[in-house]
Amino acid sequence: MYIRKPKIIEVYDSFFQKQGGWAPPGVSLVSARKMWPSTRGAGAVVAVIDTGIDWEHPDLVGNVADGVSFVSGEPDYQDLNGHGTHVAGTIAANGVLLGVAPETKLLAVKVLSKDGFGSYSDIVQGLKWARDWRGAGGEKVNVVNMSLGGPFPNTAMHQEIIKLVESGVTVVCAAGNSGDADPETREISYPAYYKESLAVGAVDLKTGIADFSNSNDRIDIAAPGVDTYSTYPGGKYVKLSGTSMAAPHAAGAAALIYSRCLQRFGQYPSPTEVKNMLNYMAIDLGTAGFDDLYGYGLFSFNLEGGQAITLKAGQQRYCINNKEFWLEHPPISLEGIVYAPLQEICEILNTDSSYKAAEEMVEIWS
Ligand SMILES: [Ca+2]
Ligand SMILES: [Ca+2]
Numbered sequence: 001m002y003i004r005k006p007k008i009i010e011v012y013d014s015f016f017q018k019q020g021g022w023a024p025p026g027v028s029l030v031s032a033r034k035m036w037p038s039t040r041g042a043g044a045v046v047a048v049i050d051t052g053i054d055w056e057h058p059d060l061v062g063n064v065a066d067g068v069s070f071v072s073g074e075p076d077y078q079d080l081n082g083h084g085t086h087v088a089g090t091i092a093a094n095g096v097l098l099g100v101a102p103e104t105k106l107l108a109v110k111v112l113s114k115d116g117f118g119s120y121s122d123i124v125q126g127l128k129w130a131r132d133w134r135g136a137g138g139e140k141v142n143v144v145n146m147s148l149g150g151p152f153p154n155t156a157m158h159q160e161i162i163k164l165v166e167s168g169v170t171v172v173c174a175a176g177n178s179g180d181a182d183p184e185t186r187e188i189s190y191p192a193y194y195k196e197s198l199a200v201g202a203v204d205l206k207t208g209i210a211d212f213s214n215s216n217d218r219i220d221i222a223a224p225g226v227d228t229y230s231t232y233p234g235g236k237y238v239k240l241s242g243t244s245m246a247a248p249h250a251a252g253a254a255a256l257i258y259s260r261c262l263q264r265f266g267q268y269p270s271p272t273e274v275k276n277m278l279n280y281m282a283i284d285l286g287t288a289g290f291d292d293l294y295g296y297g298l299f300s301f302n303l304e305g306g307q308a309i310t311l312k313a314g315q316q317r318y319c320i321n322n323k324e325f326w327l328e329h330p331p332i333s334l335e336g337i338v339y340a341p342l343q344e345i346c347e348i349l350n351t352d353s354s355y356k357a358a359e360e361m362v363e364i365w366s
Helices: 025-029 083-092 120-132 155-166 243-265 271-281 342-348
Strands: 045-050 064-069 105-110 143-146 170-174 198-203 221-224 228-232 236-240 317-320 323-326 332-334 337-341 361-363
Touching: 025 221, 025 228, 025 243, 045 083, 045 120, 045 243, 083 105, 083 228, 083 236, 083 243, 105 120, 120 155, 143 243, 155 170, 170 243, 170 271, 198 243, 198 271, 221 243, 228 243, 243 271
Parallel strands: 045 105, 045 143, 064 105, 143 170, 170 198, 198 221
Antiparallel strands: 228 236, 317 323, 332 337, 337 361
């Protein structure tokens, strides 16, 4: 069982210090901000099964409610790797950088060592700890994020995941990074491939599939997982890539759904309801309908469900579900790939359009 330690592309120490409450492009692409007027994730708890969390990071310190370490030689849940802190920030950073659910509480469940390795028995213990955990007010874990995986199934881990789901917990898993951008070849990783899990593939900020993202018949949804900005130990912010970065976008989205349902209906949704909601709201990408690369598509709180768009270079006219709309700037074609500005894509998809870096262009699928 392992994570691929992603290559750090850039480290930002000072750039973000000047910003305030900045939602990174991935958080914008899943349109988290559309949910924030009703909920920012309060009342939901997400357990991050990973390398621990840097609980002293200024953007995480308010949200890390508890933690535990099952890694021998690492007695506390401080993150000595960086992976878990990055995952945690995408779910619930609340400071200079904002995660998908900035008011959700995090539990740091360390099952992977500073080198990114862990045993199945440690992971099983971590999952059981998350299932048994109760907060001071009787809170329970709503969502488990597992940005980890391996090629072989493990019965004990599977049994524990089944128990979690039966007790009302949504288990969100990274689809895996062994992909080849080819839907015809299947890459399988566990726990993502268990039918009880919510398997998340990665797209880039242009909504194209990440070439490393596993493809198979149990991918649920895709989420941003390329050049993802998030928190890093030592008060830092870095950009990382991997399905490990995509899963926490979905875990944060699930936390928003748990929080909203509690607020609106006085009870939490079932994991099946959460999964159906995430799949329903996904924007259909790639070939029409469910496919092995994108699953049901890019998850976003567009709230319309099931829409697919087709844009053509040089044409301002486009259709969503047979309804006609017009673009301000027609998409352009570069080396055979059609691009449109990210801001316009956000508007078309009815996602958060607050991300306005003019130079960012988005690849258009057709
Ligand atoms: Ca493949
Ligand atoms: Ca599709």
